[in-house]
Amino acid sequence: MLHFSRWKTLLIWLVAFAAVVIAAPNLLSEAQRASLPDWLRHDRVMLGLDLQGGSQIVLKVERSDIVKDRLEEAVANVRNALRGAGIRYTGLTGNDRIVSVRITDPAETQKAVDRLKSLTTTGRDSASELTLQQGGEGQLSLQISDADITADVASARTRSLDIVGRRIAGFGYENFLVRPEGDDRITVQVLGSVDAERLKNLLNQPAKLSFHLIDESMSGQEALNGRWPATSQVLYSLDDPPVPYLVDRTAFASAGNMVDIQPVVDPQTQDTSIAYRLDAEGTKRLAEVTGQNIGKHLAIVFDDQVMSAPAIDAAITNGEGRISANFSEDGVRDLAVMLRAGALPATLTSVEERSVSPTFGGESIVSGFVAGLVAVVLVAALMIALYRILGVIAVVSLFFNLILIIAALSLAGATLTLPGIAGIVLIVGMAVDSNVLVYERIREEEKTAHSFAEAVGRGFSRAFATIVDANVTIFIAAVILFFLGSEAIRGFAVTLAVGILTTVFTAFTLTRSIVAVWLARRHPRHLPKSVLTHLFEHANIRFMGIRRYVFTASAAISLIAMAAFATVGLQLGIDFTGGSLIEVTAKQGNADIADLRSRLNDLNLGEVGVERTGGPANARIRIASQGGGENAEQSAATLVRGELEADYDFRRVEVVGPAISGELTMMATLGIAAALAAILLYIWIRFEWQFAVGAIIATLHDVIIMLGLFVLTGIEFNLTSIAAVLTIVGYSLNDTVVVYDRMRENLKRYTKMPLPILIDASINQTLSRTVLTAATTLLALLALYLFGGDVMRSFAFAMLFGVALGTFSSIYIAAPVLIVFRLRPESPDGEESNKTDAGVKSGTVV
Structure with missing residues (x-):
């Protein structure tokens, strides 16, 4: 018997009302949301990059820049240490994390060793130590450890986060996100209309600007043809072709000394320049250097290139000046933004970019909305046609289920992506699966219960375990998908996982309470009559009678799929190939x-x-x-x-890029393995080991044939395909669990029934559920395939095939395996065994 107290009923409808209130702001404009009272939460679902438009760029700190800076620092420290001690040396070089030097007088080697020992501990942290090694003939070397460089890379990443944020803000963007990824990466997401190329140029450059003196002892070309002083270096200009300059290594001022930076464009000549003003310390140094070197030239160096080399005509005492920049108007503005934000400690290389125009995002929203609406209409029509008033209750439950999903996503501040919309459309089909399982169970219980109300109560309670077991498999797949890395796939995983939880909640609270009200007010004596609900009631299909033929055919198809996979291979998308x-x-x-x-x-x-x-x-x-x-x-x-x-x-x-594609390939492989292991472990715990083996073989069968489908059709295999495969694995096991659950029930009820007959009976008993749940899911996926847009079409196609395949394998693969592994040894006299089990007629349990 169903019984809901008034308080419990009130609580359920309060939750439903709260969900409506929380989800409602998603339908309002910004101005309308601003007018809402303060006590009403303004949480809403954020649209992802693929729906709103924008760019997501993954930046990687260049390790080579860190190594170069550390080598230069170490070389300078060695030079200063030896010179300060009056020790003569030669061959001071830095290469591949090793600084080498040879002491000219071997008698001074130990003195040099003692002097350089102070450099082996940098004072940064315990891991930042240089290793000093002594060779023959006064040869010494200092080696920088990998751990030291790795720590410096992580530190550079941390320092770069704030600088990158300031640059984007200075560029004029407001809706952006900067977050760390791993030890050496930064993910930047800017929503709206974005010039991706300009944004990447703004973020890639270290923008290290410094003031030096030109070494007038020789020209840059002469330095290249001979040897130049160790205190100087050859740098090239930004001209085309570049001009070499011999520049003093020591900078007397840098961009850090600039307190006011403005782009300037001459309205007459359209020449561009950067006007700057130095702080007190920079002004003092500039005045001293220019006053002592009148007639020489300054070198204004930007990222190891000479931007400008003006002559020093007089001492510059006011700390103000202009840097001529041979850039476009946009370029000089970007330069000003970079200088104001500060120099990056290293170059940030773009290793991944995903950009979408706002127009394309808007089209995706419309396509997703239409697909969802069509899916709801088709599924609602089928449920009402099958179950009449109970179908209407299922549709009402589905409607509130969708509201609960939006409310949960709003509270969590989740981001809705195009695959996320696909997940919601998929939930439309899967959500009513729970209603089908309950209603079909009620139909069975009606035959033995004393009253229809009792049958309804039994139907809900006995379907609970099956629904939970079936949905756990898909939930595990969704959790694994969340950690695959792509924002779009995470969006799909979140909506799928949230949808599964809300589906279970609505099935056993909202739907149950509405049915209880219907029972109390209408007092029905039986299920509403319908055209199709009795279609499989007297089914007596001998599935196991042809198991050997089907098993052989499936094995042959699987072998062909594996051969095609090994020889032809998948058409891998850029996610995996770069x-x-x-x-x-x-x-x-x-x-x-x-x-x-x-x-x-x-x-x-x-x-x-x-x-x-x-x-x-x-x-x-x-x-x-x-x-x-x-x-x-x-x-x-x-x-x-x-x-x-x-x-x-x-x-x-x-x-x-290759780094990202390699990682995505590894994560996808591990993700599939982890999902399979977790799902099958759950089935192993919930059922006997033979059931787990059957589920493993059925799952491998589905995965192999799915891969064969991708090979045969040439559909691009990317992260979205991984999402489809994992979802199909979960859905296939969903069907398998429903059949297994009935088999386990019948094993206890009919202890002497031969296993093939028991399996046939169990499949026939659950056939209506298997067919109807597949039908509702297929309708939702068909709507997604037809109206969901080109981006999601391959995903929907794979899912359509996979749902049909999963339904097939739950009957013809997962079940026969139980016979092979002797879940129950057959009786030597199967005929007598049949006679001992009342209620067995022609292989059907009644």
Whole structure:
């Protein structure tokens, strides 16, 4: 019997009302939200990059810059230490983390060792120590440890976070996020309309500006042809072609001494420059140096290049000046922004870029909304057609389930991505699965219960364990997906996980309470009559009778899929291979595929693929990995932008460097392995070991054939495909758990029934659930495939195939394995065994 106290019913509807209140601000504009009372929370779901538009760039601290700076520091310290002690030396060099020097007089070697020992501890931390080694003939070396460099890289990353944030803010962007990733990376996300190339240029450069004197002892070209003083270095200008300068190594002022930096553009000549003013210390040093070196030249150095080399005509005492910059107007403004924000401790290299235009994001929102609406209509129509008033209750529960999902995402401040919308659409189909399981269980209990109310109570209570077991498998897959790294996939994982939790909650609180009210007011004596609900009631299909043929066919298909996977292989996306994916829209007319292919081939970027996508004006460009490191990938994308920007708008740009692609491949492999292990461990704990083995074999069967599908169709295999595979694994085991749960129940009830007959009976008893739950999910996925947009079409296609495959494997793979592994030894006299079990007729339990 169902019984809900008034307080419990009131509490359930209060939760539903609170969810409506929390979710409602998502439908309001900014101005409308501002007018809400203070006590009402303003939490809402944030739109992700792929829906709102913007750029996400992953920056990596260049380890080589840190090594170079440490070597220069160590070389200078050795030089100063030996000179200060009056020790003669030669061959002082720094290379590959080792500083080498030879003491000219071997008798002074020990004195040099004693002097250099003070350099072996830098005082930064316990790990920052140099190793001093002594060789023959006065040879000494100081080695910088890997741990020391790693610590410096992490420190540089930490210092860079604030500088990067100031640069983006100085650029005029407001809606941005800067967060650390690992020990040496920074993820930057800027939402809205973004010039990605300009943003990357703004963030990549260290922007180290310093003031030096030109070494007038020889020209830069003479220095290159001979030997120059150790206290100087050869640097090149920003000119084209570059001019070499011999510059004193010691800087007497830097950008850190600048307190006022303004870009200046001459309105008549359009010449650009940077006007600056130095602080008191910088002003004093500049006055001293210029006063003592009238007639010589200054060198204003920017990132190891000479930006300007003005002559010193008189002492500069006011600390003000201008730096001529041969940049565009935008370039000089960006330079001013970088100088104001401060110099980075090292170069930040872009290792990944994902940019989306706001227009493309808006189209994705519309596509996702339409797909969701169609999915709700189709699923609602099916449920009402099948269950009449109970179907209406299921639809009401589904409606509140969706509100609960939005409310939970709003409270958590979660980001909604396009795959996240796909997750919500998928939940539309999966949410009513719980209602189907409950309603079909009620139908069975109605045959033995004394009253319909009793059957309803039994149906809810006995379906609970099955629903929990079935949803746990998908929840585990969602949790694993969350840690795969991509923001879009995380969005899918979050909505899927939240949807599973709200589905279980609504099924056993909201739906149950509404059904209880219906029972109390209408006093029905049986389930509402419907056209299709009795379709499988008297099913007596001998599934196990053809198990050997189906098993053999499945094994053959699996072997073919493995052979195709080994020989042909998957068409891996840039997530796993590196490279660039660019979608463009012609500014006028249609995209000319042949012209695009010809123009891009002229750029000598290697393998370039061009195809039409999402309409005649759109094209998708794939550029294979350049094989020259992170900078090569970024350079390729920059070349394509420069070539096409006059004729095409860029809808979407993804650039993945080799470091990121290698990590994504490893994470995807580990993610699949971890998900399989966790799910199967759960089944092992909940069921007998034979059930776990059956689930393992069925899961491997599904994964192998899914991979074969990707090989056969040539669909690109990327992180979204990983999400599809893992979700299918969870869904397939969802179906398997429903069948297994009934088998376990029948094993206790019919102790002498031969296993093949028991399995057939169990499958027939759950056939309506298996078919109907698959049908609701397939309807939602069909809506996603047809209306969800081009980006999600391959995901929806894989899911459509996977749901059908999972339904098949739960019957013809997971079940027969139990016979192979002798879950129950067959009786030598199966005929007599059948007679001892009342209620067994032609292999069907009634």
